Amino acid sequence: xxxxxxxxxxxxxxxxxxxxxxxxxxxxxxxxxxxxxxxxxxxxxxxxxxxxxxxxxxxxxxxxxxxxxxxxxxxxxxxxxxxxxxxxxxxxxxxxxxxxxxxxxxxxxxxxxxxxxxxxxxxxxxxxxxxxxxxxxxxxxxxxxxxxxxxxxxxxxxxxxxxxxxxxxxxxxxxxxxxxxxxxxxxxxxxxxxxxxxxxxxxxxxxxxxxxxxxxxxxxxxxxxxxxxxxxxxxxxxxxxxxxxxxxxxxxxxxxxxxxxxxxxxxxxxxxxxxxxxxxxxxxxxxxxxxxxxxxxxxxxxxxxxxxxxxxxxxxxxxxxxxx
Amino acid sequence: xxxxxxxxxxxxxxxxxxxxxxxxxxxxxxxxxxxxxxxxxxxxxxxxxxxxxxxxxxxxxxxxxxxxxxxxxxxxxxxxxxxxxxxxxxxxxxxxxxxxxxxxxxxxxxxxxxxxxxxxxxxxxxxxxxxxxxxxxxxxxxxxxxxxxxxxxxxxxxxxxxxxxxxxxxxxxxxxxxxxxxxxxxxxxxxxxxxxxxxxxxxxxxxxxxxxxxxxxxxxxxxxxxxxx
Numbered sequence: 142x143x144x145x146x147x148x149x150x151x152x153x154x155x156x157x158x159x160x161x162x163x164x165x166x167x168x169x170x171x172x173x174x175x176x177x178x179x180x181x182x183x184x185x186x187x188x189x190x191x192x193x194x195x196x197x198x199x200x201x202x203x204x205x206x207x208x209x210x211x212x213x214x215x216x217x218x219x220x221x222x223x224x225x226x227x228x229x230x231x232x233x234x235x236x237x238x239x240x241x242x243x244x245x246x247x248x249x250x251x252x253x254x255x256x257x258x259x260x261x262x263x264x265x266x267x268x269x270x271x272x273x274x275x276x277x278x279x280x281x282x283x284x285x286x287x288x289x290x291x292x293x294x295x296x297x298x299x300x301x302x303x304x305x306x307x308x309x310x311x312x313x314x315x316x317x318x319x320x321x322x323x324x325x326x327x328x329x330x331x332x333x334x335x336x337x338x339x340x341x342x343x344x345x346x347x348x349x350x351x352x353x354x355x356x357x358x359x360x361x362x363x364x365x366x367x368x369x370x371x372x373x374x375x376x377x378x379x380x381x382x383x384x385x386x387x388x389x390x391x392x393x394x395x396x397x398x399x400x401x402x403x404x405x406x407x408x409x410x411x412x413x414x415x416x417x418x419x420x421x422x423x424x425x426x427x428x429x430x431x432x433x434x435x436x437x438x439x440x441x442x443x444x445x446x447x448x449x450x451x452x453x454x455x456x457x458x459x460x461x462x463x464x465x
Numbered sequence: 466x467x468x469x470x471x472x473x474x475x476x477x478x479x480x481x482x483x484x485x486x487x488x489x490x491x492x493x494x495x496x497x498x499x500x501x502x503x504x505x506x507x508x509x510x511x512x513x514x515x516x517x518x519x520x521x522x523x524x525x526x527x528x529x530x531x532x533x534x535x536x537x538x539x540x541x542x543x544x545x546x547x548x549x550x551x552x553x554x555x556x557x558x559x560x561x562x563x564x565x566x567x568x569x570x571x572x573x574x575x576x577x578x579x580x581x582x583x584x585x586x587x588x589x590x591x592x593x594x595x596x597x598x599x600x601x602x603x604x605x606x607x608x609x610x611x612x613x614x615x616x617x618x619x620x621x622x623x624x625x626x627x628x629x630x631x632x633x634x635x636x637x638x639x640x641x642x643x644x645x646x647x648x649x650x651x652x653x654x655x656x657x658x659x660x661x662x663x664x665x666x667x668x669x670x671x672x673x674x675x676x677x678x679x680x681x682x683x684x685x686x687x688x689x690x691x692x693x694x
Contacts, residue, residue: 166612380522403609
């Protein structure tokens with residue numbers, strides 16, 4: 142159990158997306174960097190979609206109210222406790238009651254994830270335990286604030302035989318989170334792609350786009366030094382999804398997990414799901430380039446990503462078994 | 466002839482069905498009917514169908530067949546559906562309990578900061594903008610953008626106005642806006658690119674637990690100016 146001392150900016154409990162409420166106009170939501178969020182659970186040898194704490198790179202502090210195992214994943218934060226232990230992303234540690242966990246922002250990456258044994262207790266809303274920050278429903282029912290008590294989900298009984306040991310001396314390879322450094326995201330051309338001229342598509346592909354400070358879980362606004370306005374035709378609004386790239390006259394906006402469910406700016410493409418975690422880790426001033434691929438490639442990449450996570454989960458389980 | 470459709474892939478888990486780009490309440494009733502048929506069809510991996518003006522997006526679970534296979538199945542399903550109904554069959558008209566909603570609006574001033582520039586741009590007096598906006602009974606094409614946001618069709622041509630080049634970061638809850646040929650209301654505070662002409666206190670949600678919209682796709686909406694009360 143954690144008591145929040147410094148909540149940081151935009152801290153919330155997140156889990157899987159809520160797709161089925163899209164026709165009510167309710168955003169999909171869910172962990173922005175779903176790879177890191179899943180790893181924060183897999184590190185504890187528990188189901189990958191339990192609620193985890195998503196913390197945007199900013200000072201954060203919490204006190205342990207009871208003995209707990211905590212897993213660290215993602216990027217953007219440097220973690221330590223009052224015993225001067227340092228925790229890298231991809232590790233699990235045991236914390237005694239009353240120990241204090243602090244984090245300060247680092248230059249690389251933007252979102253860190255904390256998992257706890259049996260997951261954080263989270264409100265259920267429209268099929269998901271993720272927080273909807275517009276409606277203040279689900280998950281932490283709004284941003285996590287100073288003084289909040291985050292409890293483990295005791296209704297989830299230890300599903301696995303293995304529970305973490307007090308003195309774990311292993312962690313995931315640093316390579317696991319190396320996607321944080323990538324600057325290229327891949328996207329598939331969707332049906333409005335053809336509304337753009339060849340020269341506009343070239344410009345879109347060849348520009349090093351910079352993430353504007355006006356970016357958040359709803360969307361990433363991109364700017365460029367020499368940005369001519371785009372021809373942005375008027376369209377009837379229709380469904381947009383996390384990863385949809387809309388072209389406004391002033392430049393692209395990549396929609397993220399908390400995006401609106403409908404939009405009318407023309408869509409040049411859809412960022413593949415597997416690359417959304419790269420975007421989740423970009424802070425303002427970071428650069429992004431786009432590379433178009435086919436849907437077949439996107440499906441194959443997604444399959445690979447899934448099997449990498451499954452293999453990691455298996456390796457972690459063996460690691461736990463070894464230690465018994 | 467059956468309606469012509471274009472089915473395309475939106476993402477690894479979503480497909481768009483687009484009908485011809487002519488917008489009418491009658492054609493939209495047909496889309497709502499297809500939505501209902503699809504929901505009843507026990508279509509494998511189906512999650513949700515989201516109708517818009519002349520399109521419908523359909524989301525699928527990704528665990529079994531890939532979206533390429535799902536797309537093929539969906540095309541087959543739609544062809545079957547069309548083959549099995551006579552083109553003049555009235556079942557194309559969904560029999561919904563269409564409701565009409567009156568939405569009272571404070572137009573202009575701080576409530577509608579874009580009313581003055583919109584009137585100037587369209588070369589009509591502000592009073593005429595209000596008259597034209599309240600004169601139409603609008604058809605609700607979809608609930609989307611945020612929970613409860615009704616997208617309305619039937620806007621008078623003289624009021625067509627492009628969205629702002631750069632969306633506002635914050636639009637107040639209750640703001641009534643015009644975006645291109647569409648009009649609608651922001652029921653919740655949100656960023657948005659529409660031209661804001663007024664504000665309403667209308668309650669858009671059944672309750673603040675479910676955030677179910679009282680207004681449904683297929684309903685009718687009438688705006689009413691409350692300046693002179």
